[in-house]
Amino acid sequence: MFSNAKLNEKIAFALLKVATGLVVAFVLVILYYIIYNGYSAINLEFITDMPRNRMTEGGIYPAIMGTTYLIIGSMAVALPLGILSAIYLTEYAQPGRTTWAIEMAINNLAGTPSVVFGLFGLAMFVKYLGFGPSIISASLTLALLILPVIIRASQEALLTVPKEYREASLALGVTKWETIRRVVLPAAIPGMVTGAILSIGRVAGETAPILLTGAAYFLPRLPDSVYSQFMALPYHLYVLATSGTNIAQTRPIQYGTALILLTIVLCVNLVAVSVRSHYRSKMRR
Amino acid sequence: MSGKNIREKGIQSLLFLSGTVAVVALFLLCIFLFREGILLFEDYPVSSFLTNTKWFPTASPPIFGLLPLLLGSLIVTAGAIMFSVPLGIAAAIYISELANPRISSILKPVTEILAGIPSVVFGFFGLVILAPVVQRTLEIPTGQTALTGSIMLGIMALPTIISISEDAISSVPRSIKEGSLALGSTKWQTIYRVTVPAALSGISAAVMLGIGRAIGETMTVMMVTGNSAVIPGFPSGLFAPVRTMTATIALEMGEVPQGSDHFHALFAVGSVLFITTFIINILANYVKRRYRFNL
Amino acid sequence: MPDNFANGTEIEVTNLNLWYGENHALHDISINIPKNSVTAFIGPSGCGKSTFLRCLNRMNDLITSCRTEGNVGINGQAIYTKDVDVVDLRKRVGMVFQKPNPFPMSIYDNVAYGPRIHGAKKNAIDGIVEDALKAGALWGEVSDRLNSPALDLSGGQQQRLCIARTLAVKPEVILFDEPCSALDPISTSKIEDLILELKKNYTIVIVTHNMQQAARISDYTAFFLLGDLIEFGKTEQIFESPKEKATEDYITGRFG
Numbered sequence A: 001m002f003s004n005a006k007l008n009e010k011i012a013f014a015l016l017k018v019a020t021g022l023v024v025a026f027v028l029v030i031l032y033y034i035i036y037n038g039y040s041a042i043n044l045e046f047i048t049d050m051p052r053n054r055m056t057e058g059g060i061y062p063a064i065m066g067t068t069y070l071i072i073g074s075m076a077v078a079l080p081l082g083i084l085s086a087i088y089l090t091e092y093a094q095p096g097r098t099t100w101a102i103e104m105a106i107n108n109l110a111g112t113p114s115v116v117f118g119l120f121g122l123a124m125f126v127k128y129l130g131f132g133p134s135i136i137s138a139s140l141t142l143a144l145l146i147l148p149v150i151i152r153a154s155q156e157a158l159l160t161v162p163k164e165y166r167e168a169s170l171a172l173g174v175t176k177w178e179t180i181r182r183v184v185l186p187a188a189i190p191g192m193v194t195g196a197i198l199s200i201g202r203v204a205g206e207t208a209p210i211l212l213t214g215a216a217y218f219l220p221r222l223p224d225s226v227y228s229q230f231m232a233l234p235y236h237l238y239v240l241a242t243s244g245t246n247i248a249q250t251r252p253i254q255y256g257t258a259l260i261l262l263t264i265v266l267c268v269n270l271v272a273v274s275v276r277s278h279y280r281s282k283m284r285r
Numbered sequence B: 001m002s003g004k005n006i007r008e009k010g011i012q013s014l015l016f017l018s019g020t021v022a023v024v025a026l027f028l029l030c031i032f033l034f035r036e037g038i039l040l041f042e043d044y045p046v047s048s049f050l051t052n053t054k055w056f057p058t059a060s061p062p063i064f065g066l067l068p069l070l071l072g073s074l075i076v077t078a079g080a081i082m083f084s085v086p087l088g089i090a091a092a093i094y095i096s097e098l099a100n101p102r103i104s105s106i107l108k109p110v111t112e113i114l115a116g117i118p119s120v121v122f123g124f125f126g127l128v129i130l131a132p133v134v135q136r137t138l139e140i141p142t143g144q145t146a147l148t149g150s151i152m153l154g155i156m157a158l159p160t161i162i163s164i165s166e167d168a169i170s171s172v173p174r175s176i177k178e179g180s181l182a183l184g185s186t187k188w189q190t191i192y193r194v195t196v197p198a199a200l201s202g203i204s205a206a207v208m209l210g211i212g213r214a215i216g217e218t219m220t221v222m223m224v225t226g227n228s229a230v231i232p233g234f235p236s237g238l239f240a241p242v243r244t245m246t247a248t249i250a251l252e253m254g255e256v257p258q259g260s261d262h263f264h265a266l267f268a269v270g271s272v273l274f275i276t277t278f279i280i281n282i283l284a285n286y287v288k289r290r291y292r293f294n295l
Numbered sequence C: 001m002p003d004n005f006a007n008g009t010e011i012e013v014t015n016l017n018l019w020y021g022e023n024h025a026l027h028d029i030s031i032n033i034p035k036n037s038v039t040a041f042i043g044p045s046g047c048g049k050s051t052f053l054r055c056l057n058r059m060n061d062l063i064t065s066c067r068t069e070g071n072v073g074i075n076g077q078a079i080y081t082k083d084v085d086v087v088d089l090r091k092r093v094g095m096v097f098q099k100p101n102p103f104p105m106s107i108y109d110n111v112a113y114g115p116r117i118h119g120a121k122k123n124a125i126d127g128i129v130e131d132a133l134k135a136g137a138l139w140g141e142v143s144d145r146l147n148s149p150a151l152d153l154s155g156g157q158q159q160r161l162c163i164a165r166t167l168a169v170k171p172e173v174i175l176f177d178e179p180c181s182a183l184d185p186i187s188t189s190k191i192e193d194l195i196l197e198l199k200k201n202y203t204i205v206i207v208t209h210n211m212q213q214a215a216r217i218s219d220y221t222a223f224f225l226l227g228d229l230i231e232f233g234k235t236e237q238i239f240e241s242p243k244e245k246a247t248e249d250y251i252t253g254r255f256g
Ligand SMILES: Nc1ncnc2c1ncn2[C@@H]1O[C@H](COP(=O)(O)OP(=O)(O)O)[C@@H](O)[C@H]1O
Pocket: C020, C023, C025, C043, C044, C045, C046, C047, C048, C049, C050, C051, C052, C063, C065
């Protein structure tokens, strides 16, 4: 009986190890192909030039700029809203029906497919509010998409601030809001920054929502207002890889675009992780 | 009331308003999505939408049958879940119960990276690298099949499944595991008879959210599944092109005139998709909350 | 140090040292623990009672920073040698923890867990469960709801369930680590009665910070202080005429 249990354990653990190894292998294989094939396409011109010759040559400058606008636009809306919402939920909300509804809404927004956000942005911002396919429509759509991420990260950051800080300040006769502003928020900022940075990665990579709300196949110049259409990295990659004028010939550009996109996302993650660990080691001291 | 108090009250109201932003957003989302979707049924019967087996939006008269798209989504998702659930749970067990802390501190960021890769990059990889491999291995006419989509979606669902299961497994109290070991069970017996069952509600939530992630994924499936709107057989449909609900919306929305029946039909498909993931989310949060340790 | 016990010796410990990383938590402990009697470990908190107890079924193996030197023998068999199977050892030396830790399963499944794992026949399990619950003084309270969740029981019942769960594996020794510290006085006295009943068939070692409890139920008492075993002897002797000044100070409540 016993050697049997021992043998089972050996086999099971080996299988668990293989499974984990496979997961790691997936990540490495994907990274390898994109990096290996992409890095030769990347040089300064690739980043700073306009596409030329029906996008078969030249750079991806407008797509990089478009993605930058989207990041700025969506963060400008979602960050303050998300942080205020998190402050309300962690510091003020009492358990009850309202709070339950808010929590439920956040969870459901987080699980709603991005293409559905795209449909919503199309119906509300593009059509109903008349913003048309534009940077502003896409930014607002993406802002809603990342709102749950920012709220959750900010809530988590607020919850790690020890209760004693709040009590100490309140015991000095400081009002609740002043306590939050002067004691709680400063301690929670790094955690909130982590969440914000992670959602930058999300904005940079999302394709389906912007596809429906204003991303353009090709534009000869940069957008001149928030009501203009725009190019963006992920959509550019999609277009080149599936319906470009010469899919095979532009393969290097595709890999290059994928690599730039991947680099942005990975750097963003790296920064977020290091902010987090820096902050954690500081808290421990 | 002093000025200070008025200020506090004002700020509190402002915070409350921001607090409800998620509810407002969800509410607006439902309104706009359903309103555009329902308009389809002014011209097109609900029963045909739900039961017709064809999706021919540009035929005359057009046919908007949901079934091929719904089944397309289901087959791709089912395929994805069949391999990512065992793999993901196994990895979660390994990370939380077996790996030494140094190794799990490496493995966790690896899954975070996987979670961070944009879906269009997964789609690109699937299209350029995986699809040719599938085509050559199975000797079929095209590599853009439901199976290819399932593999990519499975990989993409892994981080969700791993991180939530891992949370659930590591929140099982140590005391319970020690109780089992002290009875003379092996580590593995403890894992599969005590720890995993105790974490089951969290693991189920992880699986459901993984399903939700897979069903709602757009770019990847659109790039690798070949997008032909026919009702897939099972399992033979795995090796042929399919078209999912998400891909249909993303592919066709660019070409339809706003306000046409086809436009509304795509919103109707989006509404079905939204309702599906909404139910999955509610269930996932329900099972997750059902059992918490208070030891 | 007494070593010719009436019922013979069950556990022999010689020169046991233990480190948690750099922290030398047990210093050169040597002690013989008698068969079929109750031995209590007392001492101020943090002195290493639990640590020492966990050496006796090698639960400390689970703590990566933990390192042991020295010998422990159970019934004449050394347990820290390479060829010993810890899983087998823990079958022989059961343990009941400070906080009740029933598995999140039914009452029945909790008790059946051990026998099932150790390959008991299906048709034998009902009997084993009933016997164990009876021996754990819980049968009367739960016989009509064996399939309800163990977590629905009260704290005291949970702890007796954990004892029954241990008994179902048929160990030789049962280690108790402050089994009553989370319980009310009535549950505590039920468990004490149970322990007195169990010593007829099992060797029992119990850590307690409650000196009255040690005096009430134990035959032998060992006093620990800062990782040292200060004194060991018959319980009456330890409480009535301690040889060491530190023991006397502790017993008379001068510290701890
Ligand atoms: N898991 C552990 N890791 C590191 N040190 C520990 C651990 N458990 C206990 N210790 C240390 O060992 C010493 C004895 O602890 P313990 O055996 O729990 O004492 P007692 O049970 O007598 O209160 C203490 O100094 C404690 O800090």
